[in-house]
Amino acid sequence: MTGSSSDRAAGYFFRFNFNVLLRADLATQTEALTKGIQNSLYTPNEAREFVDMPALPGADKLLCNGNMLPVEMAGVQYVGKEEANAEAA
Numbered sequence: 001m002t003g004s005s006s007d008r009a010a011g012y013f014f015r016f017n018f019n020v021l022l023r024a025d026l027a028t029q030t031e032a033l034t035k036g037i038q039n040s041l042y043t044p045n046e047a048r049e050f051v052d053m054p055a056l057p058g059a060d061k062l063l064c065n066g067n068m069l070p071v072e073m074a075g076v077q078y079v080g081k082e083e084a085n086a087e088a089a
Contacts, residue, residue: 040064040071 023029033050036042042050044059061070 037063 024032029051033042033047037044037047040062043062045055048055048059064071064074
């Protein structure tokens with residue numbers, strides 16, 4: 001492929017991804033991205049984008065460590081338990 005106008009017209013293109021040069025080994029990279037997802041720094045799709053994987057449906061929400069719930073649902077699992085504990089006491 002020469003990068004000619006006919007190649008471009010056919011949909012071919014070049015992409016230079018400088019981040020690939022800065023990537024760590026696979027184990028370190030996976031660990032860093034996993035921690036980023038678990039600590040609400042990245043959505044799963046943002047982490048997937050970093051390693052050139054396609055996005056998945058429903059993976060655009062930040063998750064929090066513990067039950068891996070969307071951040072806006074943190075604590076929902078305890079609603080109602082306080083009332084039940086108060087009634088039992």
